Amino acid sequence: MRHLLSIRNLTETEFFRLLERGKVHRRNRMLHPAALAGKKVALLFEKSSTRTRLSFTVAVYELGGMAIPLETQMLQMGRGESIEDTTEVMARYVDAVMLRARHHSTLEKMAAMNRIPVINGLSDAYHPCQALADFMTVEQYGLSVRGGLRLAFVGEPNNVFNSLALGSIYAKAQIRIATPPGYPVRPDVLSLLRENGISLEIFTDPVEAVKGAQVVYTDVWVSMGQEQEEQERKKAFSPYCVSESLLKHAADEHIVLHCLPAHRGEEITAGVMDRYRDPIFNQAENRLHIQKAILEWIFNLQ
Ligand code: CP
Ligand code: NVA
Numbered sequence: 001m002r003h004l005l006s007i008r009n010l011t012e013t014e015f016f017r018l019l020e021r022g023k024v025h026r027r028n029r030m031l032h033p034a035a036l037a038g039k040k041v042a043l044l045f046e047k048s049s050t051r052t053r054l055s056f057t058v059a060v061y062e063l064g065g066m067a068i069p070l071e072t073q074m075l076q077m078g079r080g081e082s083i084e085d086t087t088e089v090m091a092r093y094v095d096a097v098m099l100r101a102r103h104h105s106t107l108e109k110m111a112a113m114n115r116i117p118v119i120n121g122l123s124d125a126y127h128p129c130q131a132l133a134d135f136m137t138v139e140q141y142g143l144s145v146r147g148g149l150r151l152a153f154v155g156e157p158n159n160v161f162n163s164l165a166l167g168s169i170y171a172k173a174q175i176r177i178a179t180p181p182g183y184p185v186r187p188d189v190l191s192l193l194r195e196n197g198i199s200l201e202i203f204t205d206p207v208e209a210v211k212g213a214q215v216v217y218t219d220v221w222v223s224m225g226q227e228q229e230e231q232e233r234k235k236a237f238s239p240y241c242v243s244e245s246l247l248k249h250a251a252d253e254h255i256v257l258h259c260l261p262a263h264r265g266e267e268i269t270a271g272v273m274d275r276y277r278d279p280i281f282n283q284a285e286n287r288l289h290i291q292k293a294i295l296e297w298i299f300n301l302q
Helices: 012-027 051-062 083-093 104-112 128-140 159-171 187-195 206-210 227-237 270-275 277-298
Strands: 040-045 066-071 096-100 118-120 150-154 174-178 200-203 215-218 255-258
Touching: 012 128, 012 159, 012 277, 040 051, 040 083, 051 066, 051 096, 051 277, 083 104, 096 104, 104 118, 118 128, 128 159, 128 255, 128 277, 150 159, 150 206, 159 174, 159 187, 159 215, 174 206, 200 206, 255 270, 255 277, 270 277
Parallel strands: 040 066, 040 096, 096 118, 150 174, 150 215, 174 200, 215 255
Antiparallel strands: none
16 A cells, blocks of 8 residues: 655655656646546645645546545544544545644554555655655756756755655755754754765855755745744744845756745745746646646556
C-alpha cells in the first residue's frame, strides 16, 4: 500500500514521473474523467486550508471520484476518538485519506496501520504535495529540476522548506537558506541532504542567501499552530522580507515562489507579490495538476 507522508516515500523515478504526469494533467484538465470511478477520498483538516481543500476536491472530481472534505473538529476524532479507531472506520467506507495534521505523528500512526492509503496535506514537519507543485513550477519557467538549480529560501526552515529540501535531493538543486538565529534547519533534514551530496548553505543574512538565486522562495513567518509565538516571530523575521531591493541580488533571470497564503508587508512586499503573481499563482494552480498525479500514484494507476 502506498502512502505519501514525505517526499522520501517516493523513489527518484517516481518523483520525476509525478512531475511529468502533472504536466500531462496541466495540458488536459479532463484527461481521465473516470480514473477514480467509484473511489471515495476523505479529506481531513485539523487546520485551515484554501488551496489544499479546493485542489484536492476538484482533482478527485475531475478524475471521476468522490471527495469528502471534513474538519476534524466535526468528527469524533476532534473529541478524542483515537486515530487508530478513526482510521479503521475510514478504511471501511473510503478508499484513501488525505490529512492536514497538527502533528506529523498522526499521519505516521494512520499510515502505520496500512489499512488505507494516506496522503499528507501538510503537517508541522512536511508539505510534500506543495513541494511537488513547486518543482513543477520551476520547470514551467524553464529552470532545471535535473541539476544545478540555485534555490534560495528566505525564512523559517519549516514544513514547506523541509519538503522543498527533500525534493532538492532528486532535483540536485543547490539550496541556500536565510534564517535568523534560533530557527535552525532540522538535523534529520540536514543529514539527509549531506548523505545525498546536496549542498545546503545556511545564512543569517538574506542578501547572502539570495545572491545569484534563480528561485527565491518564501513562506509565512507564523505558521498554523504557532500563533502564540506571533510577536517574537514577527520581530525575529522582520529582516527576512522578500523585497524589490533584496531581489537585486538574485540572478538576472529569476522567479519568486510562495506557497501561499501570503502576508504582504511581512515575508513579501506587495510589489513583489504583484510582479511575480504569474509564477506564484501558477504554483497554486499546479497543486491541482500534481495532486491528480499523486492520486493516480496512490491508487497504483500510474
Ligand atoms: N499552500 C497551501 O497548502 O495552501 P492552503 O493552506 O490554503 O491549503
Ligand atoms: N508554513 C505554512 C504553510 C501554509 C501552507 C503553515 O504551516 O502554516
